[in-house]
Amino acid sequence: MKPANPRQYRELQTIIDRIENHLDGDIQALPLAKELHISPWHFQRLFKSLTGDTLGNYIRGRRLTQAALLLRETPAGILEIALDVGFHSHEALTRAFKSHFGQTPKQFRANSDRASLQQKPQLIPELLSHRWHDMQLEPTIEQRPARHLAGIATQIPSPFLSNAAYCHLLEPAWWQLLQHCPQLPVTQADTFYGLTLSPSGTYTETDVTYLTAVAVPEDFKLPPGMTSHSIPAQTVAVFDIDIVEADTVNKTMDIIYGYWLPSAPYYRAEGNDYEYFTELTDFTKAPGGSQYVLPVTKT
Incomplete structure (x- = not known):
């Protein structure tokens, strides 16, 4: 309703x-x-x-x-x-x-490491509006195949510990990746990943790695300056997001971790959250939407 x-x-x-x-x-x-x-x-x-x-x-x-x-x-x-x-x-x-x-x-x-995954953010008007107008209320639960990624790594403030803006830090990495793309054997056309990687797996670090990436064959030899990462086959919750703005990811995480996950019949599983962009061909303007994906397991 x-x-x-x-x-x-x-x-x-x-x-x-x-x-x-x-x-x-x-x-x-x-x-x-x-x-x-x-x-x-x-x-x-x-x-x-x-x-x-x-x-x-x-x-x-x-x-x-x-x-x-x-x-x-x-x-x-x-x-x-x-x-x-x-x-x-x-x-x-x-x-x-x-x-x-x-x-x-x-x-x-x-x-000293206090991740905010289990904290419940206050429902300010911007958060309520995002929940109702900008994102899918209930996710699709999917079994996604394994993927091997190649991309550009950037250090950012952990979105699980801070609301600090970091989009401006990612723009150089995206342009760098686009320059590499013509030479990469991409296995998913016009599809891009944005992953937040935690060395500990717990997202308790002050800074984490954001990887802007595309899918490539597992045996692909990386060019200098690129980083690889493998996503295992896993069950995921996929939220469709209708806008892509500077604070979209933080608001989406607040809704998912503060409101959806605590009452869902799922736990967050091991692995990394990621943004998933498809049919992305025009890089002169912001994407019209994305998917926010997190690994889950049945309670």
């Missing part, structure tokens, strides 16, 4: 802002539903249809994400943080935090 008109967006944003401002309090569906003049049952249903998440999961995820932020950026004690984000005790926060992030608040604070 899609929003019938902009009024629903405005009303939902008012509710989300109220939740955000009262994370330390008791947030109940009844008073929120009264603001929209609908029943609590209909409010819960409407909230899930518009956000892709239940009200309870959203509140819990935002509280834990805020707790993670306070652990990372302030010296506040764990009990103080627990009370600030709506938990009634040190123990209650610790249990919920470990269940969600796989480590205790104390362990999280001591760990």
Whole structure:
């Protein structure tokens, strides 16, 4: 069910802002539903249809994400943080935090590598608009064959740890790849890959490698300056994305990891996420769309 008109967006944003401002309090569906003049049952249903998440999961995820932020950026004690984000005790926060992030608040604070894969971003208007208008709400689950890639590697700030812009860093690599293409035995015509590679496989590095690439035969000898990478045969979730802009990938990741994956019957599997561009022939303008692909396995 899609929003019938902009009024629903405005009303939902008012509710989300109220939740955000009262994370330390008791947030109940009844008073929120009264603001929209609908029943609590209909409010819960409407909230899930518009956000892709239940009200309870959203509140819990935002509280834990805020707790993670306070652990990372302030010296506040764990009990103080627990009370600030709506938990009634040190123990209650610790249990919920470990269940969600796989480590205790104390362990999280001591760990310098803190990837944001499990954090739940606040549903700001730009994120809601992207979810409803710019990307496929539910992915296609596919079994994709193995591919061997050749491309140009660039170091970028990890999109899993930072919202820093990095598109300007990639433009030279794309042009370099295009200059190589006429000499490459490309196995997928007019098809390009953009992969984010993590040496550890956990995306906890401050900087990661972005590979702009094309598919080539496995025995192809690379020209100087190029890097190879193999994608194994794997089950993937494929999201169609209708626009390609500077912040498209970050918003797409926020929706997938913050809202789709936690409630999907899948875990993220080993491997790398990648952007997939097809029928790309005119390089004088930005692509009209892409696919965001991540490896998954059944829960």
